[in-house]
Amino acid sequence: MIHFIGAGPGDPELITLKGKRLIDEADIIIYAGSLVNPQVLQGAKPEAEIYNSATMTLPEVISVMQAGEEQGRQVVRVHTGDPSIYGAHREQMTELDRLGIAYDVVPGVSSFLAAAAAMKREYTLPEVSQTVILTRMEGRTPMPEKEQIEALAAHQATMIIFLSVGQMDELSRRLQQGGYPADTPAAVVYKASWQDEKIVQGTLTDIAAKVQAAGIRKTALVTVGRFLGDEFALSKLYDETFTHAYRKGKA
């Protein structure tokens, strides 16, 4: 049984108890060295074999897994954040299916959740936005035609854009072309939950220049929307006149 594990966004305490236990018990660890904090591997057995997938191809990763399985050794595959978000995770599972190797997945704290925590913001503010769009802009990897930034921006929902901070000028221009007013708040979170975390705040008009001035070129999320502002309705959940399954409201 191979375990895919979400390592969390960076802070080594932001991994699940289960993920940490499986890493500590593993004989073979394959981790995404470009983003996983090496400190999450600190409890590994001294004799554990550790591979950095940053320099490996898919067939190489699979053959390490297959060899480990055949030798009866415990293999874990450690992804940054949660594997289900831009993890190139599915293609590994498909290969394991083909080889008849069993696996399971231990979720992790995605960087977009660590970013909200760093900013102390809620993505789903009542009467502001109740929808969160996770996306990216095309770079060397294309985007499906129906998911162009302009089309997604038309909703003016909360948007979290991965893998795109290197193209801030184009991104902020296209977000406005799609429908967000120029004064829409935008914030960039660099290395959420790491010790050198940085937050840059602005609007769609000035965020690109501020990000450039801060020298941020990668490992950052772009967040956009009125959820960053201070105007919103109070929730019904805690409204004293609102009755729900667990509490009777006052008349």
Ligand code: SAH
């Ligand atoms: N599976 C990961 C995302 C992998 S894609 C997750 O769930 O978070 C890699 C992109 O994620 C980076 O280019 C950056 O946009 C974002 N990212 C990953 N870790 C981050 C962090 N700690 N802070 C900000 N952005 C991060």
